[in-house]
Amino acid sequence: MLRNILLALVGAVVAMTGISSTTVQVAADEQFIPMLVYRTGPYAPSGIPVANGFRDYYTMINNRDGGINGVKVTFEECETEYNTKLGVECYEKLKNKGSTGASLVNPFSTGITYQLIPKASVDEVPILSMGYGRTAAADGRVFKWVFNFPTTYWSQASAFIRYVAQQEGGESKLKGKKIAHVYHNSAYGKEANPTLKALASKYGYELILLAVDHPGQEQKATWLQIRRAKPDWVFMSGWGVMNQVAVKEAASIKYPMDHFVGNWWSGSDADVVPAAAGAKGYKSATFHSPRSDYPVHKDIMKHVYGGDQSKAKSNSFGEVLYNRAVVNAMFAVEAIRTAQGKFGKRALKGSEVRWGLENLNLTEARLKEIGMEGFTKPVKVSCKDHETGGPIIIQQWDGSKWNIVSDWISPIREVVRPMVEKAAAAYAAENKITPRSC
Template sequence: MKQFKRLAAVAALGALMGTTAMAEGLSTPNLAYRTGPFAATGIPIMNGQADYMAMLNARDGGIGGIAIDFSECETGYNTEKGVECYEKTKGSAIVTQPWSTGITLQVLPKTNVDEIPILAPGYGFSPMADGAVFQWAFNTPLSYWDGASIILKYLSEMGDLNGKKVAFLHLDHPFGKEPLPYLEMKAEAMGFELLPIPVGLKEMQNQSAQWLQIRRERPDYVVLWGWGAMNAGAITEAAKTKYPMENILGVWWAGHDADLKLVGEDGKGYKSVSWSFPNPDAPVMADVKKYVIDAGKSQTNPEEMEGVFYSRGLVISAILAEGIVVAQEHAGKPDISASDLRWGLENLNLTEERLEELGLTGMVPPFSTSCSNHTGHSGGWILEWDGAKFVKASDLIMPDSEAISELEMAKAKEYAEANAPWPVNEDCQM
């Protein structure tokens, strides 16, 4: 049977080298946020991440015969606490998972010194895709600029954007501002008016001023770049003001089932882009249930497991686990270093066949990375709320890689010059 054969091969490698599961294991700390204003969206993702690693530990004895230490350090999505967590966990870590874009930006220069890879799936600083400049940072499988590109492509399929008005309702935070360089560039090129509308952290649950502006400006579309309580606030306000839900399209962090369940049928037609999708029939779901859920080792519940964010957590840990597998094979040992993992993360090749072997069929698009491409630019689906759940509303849409690549290189160069001396991998060719 093909499924899991590669993990079995790595486990055999560990056995041949006389390596058994270690007490400490491979340290892969997660800078979690189960508390604070973003907890409602953080919890299902953290549960999915933890459950996948717990499944590997229980089913396979870890990866390559070495247990995975997937401990969490709580940040509450606070940048200062996130940096403290990074400093606290970096000593034995082979990776850091900062979560907040603000934390990622603070940690980014430190990883050049500490030589620990950042794994920021679908978030962080978009120019991190340029692996020659950002040698230790990975934002697989899609960047925020990829997401903005896919949203504009989908809206363009609905009609020419020339002369249209697009409101950009975004969190007034590094995460919310991240897609602005790309959106501003495309607004000029495509002839639409971009209307940025920021939402402060203290305004997330009361957006009356922002939606008053939307009612006054009457944009053709609203792009929702929200997170946590902001999304629930925006969706309930849109329903209250009867803004057409079919004209709202969110980033993947604005596609949380629980937020839409607040409005139910009134949210029908709302859409978000996504690079993950729940597949209850996927073999990985059966294994998580058998080895983790039924064994009482999870903090999740049946309703949460059906949602987009829990399955995204599983996918995120699967990406990390695959990086570890590739690194172990290349290093010829299971007890890898942070440098080994960097090599693994920039040599991912998650083909359809490999995803099937991992039991992840239909849960994430295929993608690959390289020393110059630390994102993968996998493409994404448009998900639509049908009144009760999210369903796929499009085939896979690929981002405008040519325009994005030019912007990535320009902004990466700008960042490196502003933070000189900045080490660059001269041996890495685009």
């Protein structure tokens, strides 16, 4: 206890400084990856498992394999508190670290991603905003330095509508239905709106948009509107405390939880804690399994925790957001490995890692080799398509754990891709970017 108190005093002092980071010495043959994390602040419950997942996967790669083809992965955390300004400061602080500078950056915040996009091409540090950030970045011809595979908010929204259609008995049954989108009133939360509006025109459902201000601690007005409108389905783009309160409020107004579907940032273990039994039946989208019994988990348990399950558990091992970070870290490692195939087994520069990201081809066979068969879907990135296929699956909370309850659902590409290309073209025109020919 005394140790905790002393640590607490140190922590408090560190918290007062605003930005903190753990410093790592980087040798010449080591691949440096900056880690923008949020272990403190209102979004810490979501940020902690993510940060732990990244850290554990990189550590496992080092301990099990001696690094990526012998090149050790080094990383340094910088605390952003999910604050865009702090996130940019962290990026600036870390981008030149390591013998070759930052290999790539995972901002883990749509707001930070938006700010880093113009910097990426100047600094030659590729951005991997996995399933978040600017959806238009899926068009690699315009966004050479930004990657958002395996799927985007727009693809997710369209796949959600396709899921609703499946549940209702076909696309024709969508006509006349009411679908509400409860969203975080931020760049992130608003991302799905254009797609949902376009699909409302196509399929004839009524779309109700309900914004919730940061942080989302109080949502009674929102859920009173849900109670009045009685939507057939509710889709949520929430984050942090907004998710927990929303699930609790939905249960409180007795909304049918199996018709309440969160996006993939609204379906973590923390999100269902306060509502307890009331959350039973709540669903969310995801693009990986919520289970923790894959070979990759066994390797992390063995090589990072030495089999100490309680220690692993206290580090969020196997939680939904932890698993997501493991997938994200795996993409980064495999992209570096791909780039090493072209540039040699050494520490690579950001521009070289960018090539690796753009030529990443994760097949089922490769996923099996790295202990992730069935954990997530294969990915094949190209110059033109930085998003790839974009399918999602739906998971459901049964009161004690998340279970997959759907097949993989493809997005409605014929609607989403033209929207992506149009938005990318507008961005290119606005920023005087000449699109690459792919």
